[in-house]
Amino acid sequence: MTKQERAARTRQELIRAAAETFAQHGYVQARLADISASAGVSPGALHFHFENKAALAAAVEAEASVALRAVARDVYRGRQIALQALTDATHALAELLRDDVVARSGFQLSCQNTLGTGLSLRQEWQGCVQHLLALAGTEGTLAEGVAEQDMATAIVGATIGFEVLGRDNPEWLSQRTVTRFWRVMQPRLAAPQVLERLNPAGARPLAGVAPYGPNRPSRGGADLEGRARS
Amino acid sequence: MTKQERAARTRQELIRAAAETFAQHGYVQARLADISASAGVSPGALHFHFENKAALAAAVEAEASVALRAVARDVYRGRQIALQALTDATHALAELLRDDVVARSGFQLSCQNTLGTGLSLRQEWQGCVQHLLALAGTEGTLAEGVAEQDMATAIVGATIGFEVLGRDNPEWLSQRTVTRFWRVMQPRLAAPQVLERLNPAGARPLAGVAPYGPNRPSRGGADLEGRARS
CATH class of the missing domain: 1.10.10.60 (Homeodomain-like)
Incomplete structure (x- = not known):
């Protein structure tokens, strides 16, 4: 070395x-x-x-930001239905916060008002959610009669809630919790004709779980798999 | 004196x-x-x-808990449709966190792991949400095919998210934000026959806003008004 x-x-x-x-x-x-x-x-x-503790905290936040962008990049790259990409992104964020202490600490630093840098990670996440909803709107896969901004409010609120609640109880960041959330949300957010192609558990195959319905293309799963391997 | x-x-x-x-x-x-x-x-x-700072923090949390219980008590007392009571409770919680620094600080103390007492306020709120959903289940006003636990996950996650996001940006605790959330959720959670009797903006009348549909009983509004006066 x-x-x-x-x-x-x-x-x-x-x-x-x-x-x-x-x-x-x-x-x-x-x-x-x-x-x-x-x-x-x-x-x-x-x-x-x-130089000091603040420089260390800034480095933690910067690393967390890199990890968050990798999550976003991999789901954009998937070119699947945008609502599935959004579902997968929330699963990937929860997994990141569950398994990666640097990401968890980076988000947590933004909860404390001792540092001036805090808000950006949450704003980046909010931007990711809004972007994927806009994509879904463009591809025509959103339900009619629900404003995109209303959807974003619910999704950003809940995922930030899971992040905070997960600090004391990791079950809030489990695949089970995120799946519960999307079981409620997907039928409300998706146009009826795409609903059966969506998977609230995320497009990433898990041992012992059959993640795809019969109509589901397999490429979506491979993308988040790719993220985990890189 | x-x-x-x-x-x-x-x-x-x-x-x-x-x-x-x-x-x-x-x-x-x-x-x-x-x-x-x-x-x-x-x-x-x-x-x-x-005696010390910890005793002050415990007193802040105790006061916040009293305020949270007053919110819960007033919506239970309303004897309206349970899903409207739950909607009103989230509006009342947001208003409390927006306007009452003791409540806001009490919840915030539970975000820091320096105190051992933290989790109870959030758990109390979670208990309130679960209780109102169980009431809605008993009165038969929930949509079929959605598990109560899934609903609770989405509602608790989002409201705790609004609490945390609202520290940096009070808009997350505004009536507008909470109304957006319920515009998404009520049509998914309510049985079709009660949906038109629900108001995502809360049952409390606001100047310049027509809060009730033609079928809406007026007592629900009076209850949260009562809370505000007491």
């Missing part, structure tokens, strides 16, 4: 350790000494990479 | 000042000196009423 590779690895290790410490103790009470110890580096090494 | 009345007033003033300080700076960074100054009392008077 070159010196550069070692430095990059140490930096990543510090970001992960900071995210874990922020998630556990909150930003204000997190101590730099605990973060460097958890990353297995000296306090001097921490200061070589990050 | 008797000595007892003065003491009770000072205690209330300290709780309000603490809620404002927690909401603005977060629990960890809130300083007792700022709280006593904001309440217009000496540090000694603060310590006469509250």
Whole structure:
């Protein structure tokens, strides 16, 4: 391993350790000494990479933003029905928040008003939801008589609620919870002719679950699979 | 004013000042000196009423819980269609969080994992939602083919999302936002024969808005009006 590779690895290790410490103790009470110890580096090494705690928090948020954009990119790339892409995106966001402490901590930092940077992750997510609903409107797969803005309000509200509730109880970020939400929403949001091609559990195949109806194209699942592999 | 009345007033003033300080700076960074100054009392008077910051936070949460229960009690008392009571309860919760810094701070304290007491307010709200859905199920006004637990997941998720998003942008707690949510949800959740008797904007009359359809009984509005007056 070159010196550069070692430095990059140490930096990543510090970001992960900071995210874990922020998630556990909150930003204000997190101590730099605990973060460097958890990353297995000296306090001097921490200061070589990050000037202070705020710089570490900004790095956590930036990493979380990259992960969120990867989720959005992969569902856009799917070229499936837009409402299924939106369903898959919420499943992918929940999985990300469940499994990735950096993403979880990045969203959580935006809950505390001690940092000025907070709102952007939630706004990015809101933008993703609105974009996919606009796509659905363009492709003509939305139910008539429901305003896109009303749909966005319900979807953004619920997914941010799951994010916050999931900090204390991960069941709120489970595939089961997100599936429950879409079982309520899909029949209200989708035009009748596309409803049977939608899967509230997400288009990603799971062991022991038959995810597709007979009419369902298989490419949608492969895309979120692709995200997980990359 | 008797000595007892003065003491009770000072205690209330300290709780309000603490809620404002927690909401603005977060629990960890809130300083007792700022709280006593904001309440217009000496540090000694603060310590006469509250042993420490945790005791103040517990008092804020207790007050918020009382306010939340008043919301729940008033909508139960209405004896209207249970789904309208649930709609009204979410409007009343949003209004409470928008207008009452003690309620807002009480919910916000449960977002920080520095206190052990946090989860109860959200759990109380979840219990209120589940109870009203069960009532709706018993009275036969729910749509067929939608599980009550799925409905509760969507409603609790969205309302907690509005609570959190509303801290940065009060529009998320506006009557407009809550009405948008129920315009999406009521047609999915209500049995067809009661749908025209439901009002997504809440049963409480607003100046310049015609809140009732022709078939709507007027008592539902009076109940939340009663809450506002008390």
